[in-house]
Each structure stands twice: as structure tokens, then as C-alpha cells.
Amino acid sequence: MTPCISQVTTLPGSFADDVAAYPASGCRALEVWLTKLEQHLEAVSPEDTLLALNDRGLKLVAAAYQGGLLLSQGEQRKAHFEHFKRRLALCERFAIPTLLLVADFARAPEASDLARAVVSLAQAAQWAAGFGVKVALEFRGTDAFCAALDTAVTLVEQCGEPNAGICLDVFHFYKGSSKTEDLERLTPANLFHVQVCDVAGVPRELMTDSDRVLPGEGDFRLEPVIRRLNEIGYAGPVSLELMNPILWSLKATQVTELGMAALGRLLEPAANGLNV
Numbered sequence: 098m099t100p101c102i103s104q105v106t107t108l109p110g111s112f113a114d115d116v117a118a119y120p121a122s123g124c125r126a127l128e129v130w131l132t133k134l135e136q137h138l139e140a141v142s143p144e145d146t147l148l149a150l151n152d153r154g155l156k157l158v159a160a161a162y163q164g165g166l167l168l169s170q171g172e173q174r175k176a177h178f179e180h181f182k183r184r185l186a187l188c189e190r191f192a193i194p195t196l197l198l199v200a201d202f203a204r205a206p207e208a209s210d211l212a213r214a215v216v217s218l219a220q221a222a223q224w225a226a227g228f229g230v231k232v233a234l235e236f237r238g239t240d241a242f243c244a245a246l247d248t249a250v251t252l253v254e255q256c257g258e259p260n261a262g263i264c265l266d267v268f269h270f271y272k273g274s275s276k277t278e279d280l281e282r283l284t285p286a287n288l289f290h291v292q293v294c295d296v297a298g299v300p301r302e303l304m305t306d307s308d309r310v311l312p313g314e315g316d317f318r319l320e321p322v323i324r325r326l327n328e329i330g331y332a333g334p335v336s337l338e339l340m341n342p343i344l345w346s347l348k349a350t351q352v353t354e355l356g357m358a359a360l361g362r363l364l365e366p367a368a369n370g371l372n373v
Contacts, residue, residue: 098326100360101158101336103292104130107349108340112137113149114349120153122353128292128336129160129193131184143190150191157193158334159290160184162235164201166221167214167243181221185228195231195289197264200243210242215255222258233264233289238273238301246270246279253287262289266338268309271317272301280325288331292338293319293363306340311359319363335364 102124104115112133119127137146150157163184165177188196198221200214218234225232236249243249246265253261265288269275295315296308312319326335337356344352 098291098331098364099126099158099334100124100357100364101126101128101334102353102356102360103128103161103336103338104133105161106337106339106344106356107352109345110349112146113141116149116153116155118349119353120155121350123357124353125154126156126158126334126336128290128334128338129157129191131160131162131187134160134187134191147191157191159195159197159233159336160188160193162197162199164199166198167200167217168210169201178221178224182224185225185230188230189228193230195233196225197290198232198234199237200234200240200249206242211252214243215252218252218261219256219258222256222261226258226260231260231262231289233262235264235266235292236269236273236275237266238269238271238275240273244269244273246275247282250279250282250287259286262287264290264292265322266292267317267319267322268292268294268296268306268338270322271296272304277321280321283325283329283331285329285331288326288329288333290333291322291326291331291335293322293335293360294337294339295319307342309339309341311339311355312337312363313359323363335360 102119107115163181166181169177222232234249234253236243236246238244249263253263293312294309295312295317296304297310297315299308337360
């Protein structure tokens with residue numbers, strides 16, 4: 098497994114700030130916050146950006162995130178897919194292998210929505226394949242639909258595209274209706290990306306993204322998740338994703354140093370081949 102940090106963890110900093118700060122903390126894998134990269138490229142060429150990444154030994158392992166694809170219709174759907182294609186081109190240019198998708202269900206779902214979502218996910222995966230990119234569907238525990246790991250896996254299975262898989266965010270795993278046994282549906286073929294964090298002392302009904310803290314500093318039972326990753330031989334990124342305003346107020350190097358240390362403690366048993 099590859100320790101990774103999401104740029105949303107250091108959201109106030111620019112893309113260039115993160116490229117400078119992350120390697121200083123031993124982080125060599127970066128989950129791109131696409132808005133940061135897009136803003137960066139308004140002033141800096143892709144060629145110079147790639148040179149800076151190579152000089153610092155940084156690899157872009159995933160990009161977050163694209164929404165609006167699964168249920169939108171008409172002109173709205175056209176606009177979302179055009180945006181998606183531009184971001185796929187960006188992923189291709191920077192050799193980012195995985196683009197994260199969110200379901201974006203903003204209303205109570207109807208029975209027909211499932212079929213529409215499956216078709217749309219398949220179309221998105223087919224477009225992504227043309228750019229050499231995988232798509233990883235993230236369920237969200239606060240949504241009206243696709244709020245659980247089980248549903249996300251079902252959508253991926255039914256779409257039938259080999260480059261469509263799952264983004265497992267442990268915040269949404271514990272926030273929503275997912276169950277530990279749902280982890281059994283994860284396989285080396287369908288798990289593309291993992292995001293980790295923790296939450297301390299906040300009931301599930303009340304916890305929000307801003308309550309996220311470093312893994313091991315809260316109440317989440319992360320052991321079953323890491324155990325399942327170990328069981329299936331998952332070798333992809335495990336990304337620290339925090340949206341904590343307190344951490345945003347610190348220097349990026351402080352946050353990334355703390356983050357890499359927490360990831361090391363979390364993943365060390367798996368790295369040593371031990372059951373957790």
C-alpha cells in the first residue's frame with residue numbers, strides 16, 4: 098500500500114505550495130485536488146509543472162473529484178460531461194491513473210434512478226478508458242442514494258466496465274449505513290482508491306467533514322478496514338483526507354509530517370505482513 102496525502106488536507110495552500118511541502122515530509126504520492134491544479138495551470142505551463150513534480154519525486158496517484166454525471170439530464174448532463182472530458186484530458190496529460198467520482202444524488206431517489214445511474218457510470222467509464230484513466234465511485238454517507246459501500250459496489254458491478262471501481266472513504270463508511278460485512282465485497286479488481294481519517298467524540302448523526310482528525314486519534318475502528326485491504330492484497334494508494342479547519346491553520350509541512358506519521362502507524366502492520 099502506498100501512503101498518500103490529499104491536497105484538501107492542506108486546502109489553503111496552492112498547488113505549488115503543496116509540491117514544495119509534501120516531499121519535505123517524506124510524502125511522494127499526492128491525491129490531486131483538481132481545482133488547485135486547474136488554478137495553477139492558469140499561470141504555469143503543464144511542462145513546467147511536470148518538471149517541478151519530477152524534480153521533487155512526486156507522483157500524482159488520483160484526482161478528486163467529478164460529480165454530476167449519474168443522474169443529470171439534458172443540457173445539465175451535457176455540461177457535466179464536457180467538464181468531465183476536460184478533466185480526463187488533464188489526468189491523461191499528468192499521468193493521473195484514477196479520477197474519483199461522486200454520485201451527486203441531491204434528491205430522494207426513484208426506482209428508475211438506479212438503472213439510469215448504471216448506464217451513466219458505464220458511459221463515464223467508457224469515456225475515461227479512451228484517456229487511459231480509471232474512475233473510482235465514492236459513496237457518501239450523507240447522500241440520499243449511493244450512501245453505502247454495498248450500493249456503490251452494486252453500481253460498479255452492474256455497469257460492467259473494467260476501469261470502473263470503488264473509492265473507499267472510511268469517513269463515509271462510518272457516517273452512513275455501511276456495515277463491516279460490506280468490506281467482503283471489496284476485491285483487488287474493484288478497489289481503486291482508499292481515503293482514511295478518524296473522528297473523535299462526535300455521534301455519527303452529527304459528525305461533519307470538519308470533524309475529521311488523523312487516523313488513530315478518534316473512535317473509528319480502522320482495523321477491520323486495514324485487515325480487509327491486507328486480505329485482498331490491495332497495493333494502491335491509502336490517502337489521508339482531512340477537511341479540518343484547525344489543521345488548515347498550521348503550516349503544510351507540520352500537517353504532512355503528522356499525516357505521514359499517522360499513516361505509517363496505520364499501515365505498518367500490513368506492511369510487515371501482520372494481521373490487524
